[in-house]
Amino acid sequence: MAKNQTLVMELENLLPSTETTLLFQNISIDDMDTLICDISTGKTRLLIPYDRKQDIxxxxxxxxxxxxxxxxxxxxxxxxxLxxxxxxxxARYLEAAQNAKESAHAATQRAACASSEVAQLxxxxxxxxxxxxxxxxxxxxTVNKLTEVMSGKNPDTLELMWLASFQQQEQEAGGRTVSPFSLGSNSARNKVANLKGLGQVMTHTMHIASI
Incomplete structure (x- = not known):
């Protein structure tokens, strides 16, 4: 109680003379020291001691x-x-960018190889x-030559071809000497002779026509 009275006196000394006088009332609170309240405004306002304020x-x-x-x-x-x-x-962006870069590089290499292959092709x-x-x-x-030969315009070439065929047959016979006239049929020989004669006649006719 002495402590509370001392606090009240200190508060009164601190108030200027022009201030409204405070009305104090002691309030008992369980497990706590008695507190002083200001009731001048009609509302209870606790005036907490300094040591209690420090604890609070x-x-x-x-x-x-x-x-x-x-x-x-x-x-x-x-x-x-975050x-x-x-x-x-x-990391995912860098990985995706690296994969895209590698894919683009591989695609460029494939395109270069394809271009090289196309150029080679x-x-x-x-x-x-x-x-x-x-x-x-x-x-x-060759077709023109054969056409010329078979038409009788060049019977000498036809005869040479006929002889060449018999030489081939001689080689196939094991190198045995074979006469072309013995291997050739009469019709073949007659055809060559006729073509040769026809060629000579055509040559002679053309010569006469040119005179």
């Missing part, structure tokens, strides 16, 4: 500090999770085309 402040500070600590921990955990997520996204096709044209010319010349 420390408790509030501890509670606030713990809440702040937990909030900081949550913030740091959320920041770490950083990990960003790192994972960056074009060269080969051109070479084959030229060879085909050359063989076509040879075949046309």
């Amino acid at each position: 402040f420390e408790k509030l500070h501890n509670i606030s500090h713990l809440a702040n600590k937990r909030a900081c921990e949550k913030y740091e955990a959320a920041l770490r999770a 950083n990990e997520e960003q790192q994972q996204k960056s 074009r060269i080969e096709l051109e070479r084959m085309t030229q060879a085909y044209k050359k063989e076509q010319t040879k075949c046309a010349a």
